[in-house]
Amino acid sequence: MKTALTLSGSIRKGSENRKLQLHVGRKLAEAGVDVTNLDLTDFPMPIFNEDLEPDNVPEAARDLAALWRSRDIIFIATPEYNGGLPPLLVNTIAWLSRQRPSPFRQAVFGIGGVSSGKYGTIWSLSHLRDSLSKIGALVVPGLLGIGPAEEAFDDNGDPVEPAIIRKVETMVHDLTHFSRG
Numbered sequence: 001m002k003t004a005l006t007l008s009g010s011i012r013k014g015s016e017n018r019k020l021q022l023h024v025g026r027k028l029a030e031a032g033v034d035v036t037n038l039d040l041t042d043f044p045m046p047i048f049n050e051d052l053e054p055d056n057v058p059e060a061a062r063d064l065a066a067l068w069r070s071r072d073i074i075f076i077a078t079p080e081y082n083g084g085l086p087p088l089l090v091n092t093i094a095w096l097s098r099q100r101p102s103p104f105r106q107a108v109f110g111i112g113g114v115s116s117g118k119y120g121t122i123w124s125l126s127h128l129r130d131s132l133s134k135i136g137a138l139v140v141p142g143l144l145g146i147g148p149a150e151e152a153f154d155d156n157g158d159p160v161e162p163a164i165i166r167k168v169e170t171m172v173h174d175l176t177h178f179s180r181g
């Protein structure tokens with residue numbers, strides 16, 4: 001059985017990206033994948049600073065890296081902050097990029113995001129794809145950008161727009177098709 005992790009770059013209560021994370025998690029589970037939905041609140045890490053290495057690397061960085069290495073699929077939902085990535089995600093990626101063996105070289109990655117603007121995180125997704133690719137991750141091609149956020153999900157947390165539903169289906173197909181396991 002294939003295994004997946006999902007996570008959200010926003011940990012605020014009522015996060016729209018958490019909704020997307022959980023929706024994709026449900027769809028992967030329906031496709032027969034064993035899914036774990038993570039909450040980055042459970043992996044607290046200080047702002048990355050090389051002076052913290054090697055003696056003060058947070059336990060959370062090692063734990064999260066081990067989890068990432070152990071799964072076939074990783075889905076990341078990210079907000080867009082000022083046309084880029086939120087600091088939580090940048091910090092998490094910085095810490096994980098310093099762990100060995102690389103936690104970016106085992107799973108296949110899917111990315112998506114929800115923002116309040118109508119362009120739906122296309123800039124933050126572009127940054128995330130670029131950064132993940134440059135550190136050796138394989139990211140499936142779909143552009144799952146959703147906005148404006150307030151109209152995106154129904155009361156069950158499922159996307160409303162048919163085009164978004166189709167994009168999630170394609171993402172789930174690609175993630176299961178291209179992953180090991």
Ligand SMILES: Cc1cc2nc3c(=O)[nH]c(=O)nc-3n(C[C@H](O)[C@H](O)[C@H](O)COP(=O)(O)O)c2cc1C
Nearest residue numbers: 010015016017018079080081082083115116117149
């Ligand atoms: C610091 C900050 C910067 C933001 N910059 C953008 C932006 O560049 N583009 C955009 O569409 N929305 C932007 N937003 C609005 C977010 O898209 C919106 O708050 C979204 O709901 C955040 O995701 P979440 O609900 O998962 O927390 C910004 C919000 C914050 C707090």
